[in-house]
Amino acid sequence: MSEWRIYRGASEPHDGIDGLPAPPPWRDFRHDGPPTPFDRTADDGGAGRRLPAADAYRADERTVEAVNTALYLRRPLLVTGDPGVGKSTLAHAVARELKLGQVLRWPVNSKTGLRDGLYRYDSLGRLEEAGVSREQGGEGERRSVADLGRYVRLGPLGTALAPYALPRVLLIDEIDKSDIDLPNDLLDVFEEGSFEIPELSRVADIQPEVRVRPADDGAPVTVVRGEVRCLTFPFTILTSNGEREFPPAFLRRCVRLHLPAVDDEARLRAIVRAHLPSAEGDADAVVERFLRHAASGELATDQLLNAVYLVSRTSGAGAPDLDRLSELVFQHLNVTVPAES
Incomplete structure (x- = not known):
């Protein structure tokens, strides 16, 4: 057949x-x-x-x-x-x-x-x-x-x-x-x-x-x-x-x-490699943080790509560390933003 x-x-x-x-x-x-x-x-x-x-x-x-x-x-x-x-x-x-x-x-x-x-x-x-x-x-x-x-x-x-x-x-x-x-x-x-x-x-x-x-x-x-x-x-x-x-x-x-949401480390690394091949060396710690944050709320893979890009571009004086970048980029999508009074 x-x-x-x-x-x-x-x-x-x-x-x-x-x-x-x-x-x-x-x-x-x-x-x-x-x-x-x-x-x-x-x-x-x-x-x-x-x-x-x-x-x-x-x-x-x-x-x-x-x-x-x-x-x-x-x-x-x-x-x-x-x-x-x-x-x-x-x-x-x-x-x-x-x-x-x-x-x-x-x-x-x-x-x-x-x-x-x-x-x-x-x-x-x-x-x-x-x-x-x-x-x-x-x-x-x-x-x-x-x-x-x-x-x-x-x-x-x-x-x-x-x-x-x-x-x-x-x-x-x-x-x-x-x-x-x-x-x-x-x-x-x-x-x-x-x-x-x-x-x-x-x-x-x-x-x-x-x-x-x-x-x-x-x-x-x-x-x-x-x-x-x-x-x-x-x-x-x-x-x-x-x-x-x-x-x-x-x-x-x-x-x-x-x-379903992508929560497999190997697939996330493949996504990073496809979009940002030159930044693959910076991805390890970012993928780990992404998975940790995704366990407590909804995230999208483009947020991961944004974080990897930032990490690969933020060396030097005054650059935010990974903790701060994670806080800025890995904001859960299923959290309601309060309206301004």
Whole structure:
């Protein structure tokens, strides 16, 4: 029997995604249109400072099983856990190992709506060109419609749903901070694997195919009669810090994974080594203090990185000692700050 694990939680990239079996019939989005190409070997430029952590990321068995379950079932993976446990890094680690190119990241806040993730339409630019076209007559109007794709740009979610032969990696970051309606608004998109761009549907009889720009500035995506429809469902990670509950209908459509706080000394040292390799020699005492403080309250791993950085930069006269730095940086996250009177 072939290896079940497509994602292995390893550090070396491989072509295991090419062996992903066909989806369940109820998650099969394949159609006759040609696939849109994307660069699987592209550096994950959107990761920025997350790249070192993705290189050093080591997933435990529960995480590996959850990722593969989501891959096989073509379902979103809802990852919960405290800040700093590696929820977002997991998306970059999967993209790196499976050679799925740049992660399409959609950061969410209280004002974020579904359309923000799907596409943007430059209506003002379109109106200006329409005015010029009217002055030029019928030929100008036809050219204006043909160029309509210049005013549409797909968002991260919309790009992930483009017809790629292999799944793109989509990170919907901090979904628990969204407007209360967003999880429900996502349900139809997750179920259908498609969405409509009304501005293109209205001109479909004149221009049935329009090429639009994706969020990652890769190859243009051809939109047929105003509809974007995926060939394979994207590998989607939604992160949550557990600040709200989600409706049952939303949870039913997700594979769920909870990442516990990192309290293993070896893993903490690996995190420090990935982000601050030149400061690894200063990490021993800091990691020890971090674990001691974490035993009595909630801490995040970025607080550890802050402390290691400070220790490596605070030699010389007047520099605070490790006790003072620990007091400044290792402040528990689950302590309520009293309001000013």
